[in-house]
Amino acid sequence: MSLKGKKIGFGITGSHCTYDDVFPQIEKLIELGAEVVPVVSYTVQTTDTKFGKAKDHLQKIKDITGREPITTIVDAEPLGPIEPLDCMVLAPLTGNSMSRLANAISDSPVLMATKATMRNGNPIVLAISTNDALGLNGTNLMRLMSTKLMYFVPYGQDDPIKKPNSLVSDMTLIPKTIEHALEFKQLQPVLIERN
Numbered sequence: 001m002s003l004k005g006k007k008i009g010f011g012i013t014g015s016h017c018t019y020d021d022v023f024p025q026i027e028k029l030i031e032l033g034a035e036v037v038p039v040v041s042y043t044v045q046t047t048d049t050k051f052g053k054a055k056d057h058l059q060k061i062k063d064i065t066g067r068e069p070i071t072t073i074v075d076a077e078p079l080g081p082i083e084p085l086d087c088m089v090l091a092p093l094t095g096n097s098m099s100r101l102a103n104a105i106s107d108s109p110v111l112m113a114t115k116a117t118m119r120n121g122n123p124i125v126l127a128i129s130t131n132d133a134l135g136l137n138g139t140n141l142m143r144l145m146s147t148k149l150m151y152f153v154p155y156g157q158d159d160p161i162k163k164p165n166s167l168v169s170d171m172t173l174i175p176k177t178i179e180h181a182l183e184f185k186q187l188q189p190v191l192i193e194r195n
Contacts, residue, residue, distance in 0.1 A: 003178065004033030009085040009117060011110035012061065012069075014043030015092035015129035016051040021171040022091050022127070026064050028175055037085065038062075038069040039113045041097065045071055076109040080116030087178055088117035088124050091153065091171060095130030095137045102140035102147075118149055123181035127153035127174055133167035141167075145190075151181035156194035168194060 010026055012019075029036050038061045048054055061069050070076050079085055090097065090110060097110060106115045114124055126144065133141050134157075144150050153169035154177070170192060180187040 002033065003029060003175065006034045006086040006178075006182065007037060007084070008034045008178065009037045009039055009079060009088040009113050010065075011039045011041070011088060011090040011093075011113055012044050013041040013090065013092060013094045013097040013108075013110055014047060015094045016047070016049045016057075018092040018129045018168070018171065019051060019057060022174075023060060023064060025091065025171050025174040026061070029178070030065070032175060036065045036067075037079070037083075038065050038067060039076055039079075039109050040069045040071055041108045041110045043094075070109050070113065073106070073109055073112045076112040077116055079113045080119045084120050085113075085117050085122060087122060087181055088114050089127065089174065089178065090114060090124070091127035091169070091174055092129035093126050095132040095140075098126070098128060098130060098133075098144065099137055099140045102143040121149070123149050123151055123184060125151050125153060125174070125177050125181050127169040127171055127177075128155050129168045131163055131166040133165060135165040151177060151186050152190050153177045154187060154190050154192045156192045158194045160195060170194065
């Protein structure tokens with residue numbers, strides 16, 4: 001399936017160490033002809049880390065997509081009825097946002113955009129990056145894996161010795177996962193070797 005002409009929401013949450021892997025995939029989607037609508041969590045908007053300043057990340061997102069990122073719940077809500085998306089991507093999806101999504105909490109722009117897309121019956125693509133996926137957050141991961149409309153970018157343990165509960169998606173598989181999700185299919189295999 002071609003992504004040309006598809007409107008793809010791209011929700012970015014606070015796994016700052018993963019941005020260097022995620023931003024090139026946004027560029028790839030645009031190269032493939034998709035219109036990308038960026039949506040960012042409050043953490044992305046306000047948190048400076050050793051991986052960069054919030055304002056620089058926001059500017060880079062704007063430069064890549066040519067659009068101001070959606071930064072409020074109010075501005076994300078119309079992605080359901082007024083400006084519907086063909087697919088909503090969450091990448092990187094932190095354990096914090098994953099737990100909220102799994103429990104139907106929409107207290108950030110990214111989660112509101114996701115809820116709005118689900119309301120329209122369109123697919124959600126999740127690219128996880130969390131140190132707790134095989135810990136307490138494991139129940140949330142499994143809940144989402146068994147939820148209609150949720151499709152996962154294949155993931156695996158990034159460091160099973162030092163971080164045995166950590167799982168990270170292979171971000172290079174985002175475009176391929178979206179193509180499958182638009183046909184309501186899960187890209188396989190979901191579990192991959194990452195280290």
